[in-house]
Structure formats: structure tokens, C-alpha cells
Amino acid sequence: MRAAVMYGAGDVRIEDRPDPKIQQPTDAVVRTVLSCVCGSDLWPYKSMPATDTGRPMGHEFLGVVEETGPQVTSVKPGDVVVTPFTYCDNTCDFCARGLHISCRHGGRYGLDGVEGGQGEAVRVPQADGTLVKLPVGADSAMLPSLLTLSDVMGTGHHGAVTAGVSRGDSVLVVGDGAVGLCAVIAARRLGAEQIILMGRHTDRTDLGREFGACEVVAERGEEGVARVRDLTGGDGIEKVIEAVGTRQALETAFGAVIDGGTVSRLGVPQYEEGPVGPSMIMRNITLTGGASPARAYIDELLPDVLDGSIDPGRVFDKSFSLDQVPDAYRSMADRRVLKALITL
């Protein structure tokens, strides 16, 4: 089979790899139908040291089950399935607490002998716990929106959930990437009344408005903070979802949040140290969020995608074939594409 492999910053190659096969009785092999490039894939694309062995890429995909191990009971060959961006048993104590990202038998795609999602097929460990059967055909027009349940929509939802968004809330979303836009969808879905989106790409913030943002703040840093405060009575905003991952975005979030408010982070931090000194304590700011337990949210979000209540697939603004994946990375890194869909 063919798959995308990263060999270093800016160096993504499509190459032949052995076809994935069942190794454990709990495995399934899924033939990929749709995959995509994640904002988090861009960090190694910018900074990964060159390597000879390469790293299979991609952790968001849906496809058709090709084969299952003898212990797999919840899916069968021919089923159309989506995976959360990490696999999990969905039975351990962490999964039972809704923290599938920390599953005792879980792991990440592209590591430990498991292929990435940006390829023709993947062996999925813990298939019963991981895969969710979709009640659509492999040619459904809904597939892009269903694919977002793999990561980006579940991640945006995690931000809204951990920020404690509820009916009538004011919410700031920092970042107009695909995660930020899905956070807007999620905040709206949970009943937020005032959603402010910080971003500078008009095409993206326009989509954010369609998703439910009431206001767009293009300014950054202190100016952006001042603008958010202007829009919210001067004291800051109760709930902030930080969907970028830079130190500046975190500082903006702290600057914009009201005393006693919550900052929920979704972006992978591109920093090790953050400003959590006396000011955060005196202002009673809570810092929460994290890597989304995407599996936990699929059951909740799936009906809303199927009935069209939410349409997160609109974050995909360009489609690429597997051969074009290197271009998909370049296009996203250059901000020419919001989120690249990969069709297989």
C-alpha cells in the first residue's frame, strides 16, 4: 500500500509500505476512504529533524473495515467506520472516566508499528473500543463532516466542555484554524450566546461567523485583548478557548479572561513554560483543556452531524489525492488552505 511518511521538516513523501495485517485478535484493518492533515502535523512539518527511517503521518481517518481479528465483535468487514485520533479499549478506568486519550491500552497512529491515517490502510488496535460504525455508505456526502469526529470537531468540543460553556455564556475563541472554528460550532451548540472569534484570515473568520461567531477580533496581543474587553463590558470574558498553541495565544487568553474565569487550551503548546505566577492566583484564573478524548464525544456529536445540526466538514476547503499530500502540507503551512482533505 502507499502512505505519507515524514522524513524531516518540509519533507513528506508518498511511498510503498507493507499492507497492514491483523496482528492481534482485537485488531481490525481499515481501508482508508478519507483522511486529512491536522494543524498538529504542521509542527513537525516545520521543525522535525531529518531522519532516515521516517514517520508515518496522519491520525484522522475514516474508511471501510477490510478484516477483523477473531475477538472483534462490534464491526465487520464492509462497515464504514471512523476512528478517534488515538486508539483505545473504551473499557479501562481512564476510558470509563471519559479520558480515552489516556487509555491503558491506547496509543497513537504512526507509532509502535501502527500505520498513520494518511495512507491506504491502517491496522487499528483495540478495534472494538476504537472504531465507531457510521450509518452511511462509503460514498456519502456527509463523510467530510463525519471525518471531523476523528479529531477536529471533538477537539473543539473538548474546549467548550472543559471551559464549562453553557447556555447564555460569553465565549472567546482564540485562533481561526479548523480547531478554533470547530470550537465556535461547539460553543454555539452548547448554548453560548456571545461568541467572539480572534483571527486574521477573513475567509476563515467569515466561516466562523456562519458557525455562530457574533464578533470577530482581528487584532492580536494587547490590542486584541483591549478589543475583547471593549466587547464584553471591560472586565474580560468568562470563558476562553485557546486554539493556537503559541505562547502569545496563551497570553492573549489570560489577558482577555475575566477574574474567576476559565482558559481552556486545545493547541499543542509550542512552549514549556507559561505565565502562571501571582497574577493568575490573585485573579482566580483556571487553566484547563487538553488533548481531546475524541472517542468519548463521537456518540454525542454523531447524531448532530447526521441530522445536519452541525456541519463541521466545511472546515475542509481543499481536497487532495494521496499523491498530492506533500502539496497539502505545503498549502496548509503557507496558510493557503485551512484544512486539507485527503481522498483515497
Next chain:
Amino acid sequence: MRAAVMYGAGDVRIEDRPDPKIQQPTDAVVRTVLSCVCGSDLWPYKSMPATDTGRPMGHEFLGVVEETGPQVTSVKPGDVVVTPFTYCDNTCDFCARGLHISCRHGGRYGLDGVEGGQGEAVRVPQADGTLVKLPVGADSAMLPSLLTLSDVMGTGHHGAVTAGVSRGDSVLVVGDGAVGLCAVIAARRLGAEQIILMGRHTDRTDLGREFGACEVVAERGEEGVARVRDLTGGDGIEKVIEAVGTRQALETAFGAVIDGGTVSRLGVPQYEEGPVGPSMIMRNITLTGGASPARAYIDELLPDVLDGSIDPGRVFDKSFSLDQVPDAYRSMADRRVLKALITL
């Protein structure tokens, strides 16, 4: 009147100051009966640059109302009252949210023309919002425990509340100072089943055991983390209350908390930057806590003090007269005294 004034690190003096008088119609003047030294007073005691003007010290006190402004209705001369460690109107939107520490008309003792609590009398702004009348006489044996409602008990309670402690929980308290010990009381009061106390002063941890700690961990750093993990099944503990304020204590808290768990900070951070990088995100750790809205908790905690359900006054292990306040600071800084009571 006479009061304690700090002129620099290690330099606390008792001096004559003008008697506080009513300045605003919402003021009350309180004649101090009991005060104490706070752990947070020790930070300037260690590091305050020398100054000619000095800073009146103390923010925890109870006493007898001497005079009230014409708009004060909730207390009258002769009432025995306790104050939270910041004054507040108890009516603004922040107070209504339970965040009295951020009150729009609030402020701190020892600043802005308001005396500190370590003196014979204090003008209390926003008296109706700030002061709580105590149903005891000025000679009650309960006064030390009632004094803790001013700060230390409310602060420990804030840690337990913001950590989300509830029935059956496992809770780690980092730090065997008076705040940590009150956090043990608070965690027990909220139903925690397993309370682990980290501290190295046997007299303090013994008191912590009496307050409800099941286990004491004397080790620090990685050893301490390993010990907590041993005591909790290996994965860490759900809720951590950090009651020290050092960088090491924060790192210990992060090390000991389980994925998806909560670290609540109470100690004033003696650092500006903290380890909130990718690991915190991947583990879904929440960092919360802050300066306690002590006023918010007095109504809830007062009945438990009055009926003897909790006895937080036991954190006072030595009593000092006003003239002995410099020695009280020294004794606490040298760790010879856990928490110094000041009798006036």
C-alpha cells in the same frame, strides 16, 4: 494606637499611629481583639526592600465594633465581628459570583490608607459587606477558630472547593503549613476519603492526622511523587491542593496528579513561570485555585466552627502580644511556630 509596621526584610516594628476614624459613611472602626501572622506575610519578611515609610501589616483579625458610619446597618458598636482578609461590598457582580477577592469596591488591609490587622484598631471600609457578626462574646474560647475564617480556614476550603473535592475522593495536600492543614480539614469536611499530607514537620503532620489526613509523605520532589503514587495505585491522585507556593511544590503537584486530575493552588507563587507545556495538555491536567474569596465562605463555615465540627484554631500554636509581634515573625520564619496568634 499601636500597630505592626514592616520597614523591610526582617524589620517589623511596633509603633504609634493615628487612631483610625470613620472616613466614609460605609466605614466601621473595629477595635482588634485577635490577629495573627499569615504565611504570606513571611514573603515580604524575607525579601521586602528597605523603605522609610513602612507598610502596616496583617490582614486577619477579629474584634469589637467601636464606631460605624451613618450608612452601616448590619453591625453596631459592641458587636464582635470577623473580617475576611480583603474588604468587599458583598453586592457587586464579582461578589455575587462568589469572587469577593475581586470586588469592585474591595481592597486590601495595610494599603490605601487602611490600617493592617496587626494593630489595635482598623477602619474597615464597606463594613456592611465585609464584617460578619459573631454570636459570641469577646472573651469566647472559640475566638481563635473564628479568627481562621478571616483567611486560613477559608483559604484551605477554597482549595478543596476549586479542586472539586467531593465524597469519597482521594486528595493530596502539598504543604504542612497552616493553610495546608486547613485544606486537610476542608477536604475531610467535604467528604474526601483518602487524604495524603505532604510535609516534613512531625508536629504539624501529627496535627494534620488529627484533622483527617490518612497518610503523611515526608519525602519531597521525585521521591515524594513516587510515594504518593505508591499510595494511590500508581497512576497518581485525582485532586491535589498545593499549599506552599514554591516552584518545587507545583512540580510535585503535577507529578502526583493523575491524568485528567486537578491541581488547585493556594500558596502565593514565588515564581512567574510554570511548567504548563505539552505534558500538561497531553495529560489533561487542570490548574485552578487562587486567592480565596474568604467572605464567600464565612457563612458556610461559621456554623461548623460554632458547633465544634471543625476546630481550625488549633493551627495557632503560640500566642504573642502586640509588642512581641517582631518575635512572632521571626518564630514563624524560623519554623519554630506554625502560626502565631496575636492577642491585643
